[in-house]
Amino acid sequence: MIAADRLIAAALMALSVYFMVHATVLPIGWNGETGGPGGGGFPFWLSAIMFAAAGGILIRTFRPGARTGSFFDLTMIRSVLAVVVALIVTIALMPVVGTYIALPLFLFWYLRIFGDHRWAVTLPITILTPVFLFFFFEVTVKILLPKGITEPLFYPLYAMFF
Structure with a gap:
């Protein structure tokens, strides 16, 4: 189970980085002209949150007492x-x-x-x-x-x- 958690967390982190890089094609900051976020804002920040969550899962798998067994x-x-x-x-x-x-x-x-x-x-x-x-x-x-x-x-x- 730990190997599956680590593999999936790493894959989600890599996917998040991919999404974040592609989101920066559009502006990610606040757009003063439209009064809202740039077109890449939501994809970038949601990908950043996904990266942090997957990172938390990855870190948790290295703590002592991590669950083992069938997933x-x-x-x-x-x-x-x-x-x-x-x-x-x-x-x-x-x-x-x-x-x-x-x-x-x-x-x-x-x-x-x-x-x-x-x-x-x-x-x-x-x-x-x-x-x-x-x-x-x-x-x-x-x-x-x-x-x-x-x-x-x-x-x-x-x-x-x-």
Whole structure:
């Protein structure tokens, strides 16, 4: 298990460095003209956070008492595959039905069906996450997310915020 943790952490760190280098093609600082971050800001800083998290995992594997033993069992593999398939379906749906439909569908499936969480947890997260993402990305930082066939529904919101 330690070897797998180290290998995956190192691979994620290398991938993070790759993303950070490519993000610097666009400006990563604050853009005074648009009043928001440069186009490479979010990819760069998210990659930096991913690098730090993977580095923490790598460091943890060298501490005395690190867990050893089997990492995968059949139940875990099934769960991981179910989530991977659901994410692939979600990503495939985004250009068709839009982010604001595909994401709540995934969240509902993940929280209520896969995770068996209560309705009191599932509904607020499923509804409020796309609302937050709309106001954060589209209104605040002016990054338009894919809307697919639902785009005409957003015209009144565009008129209000742009």
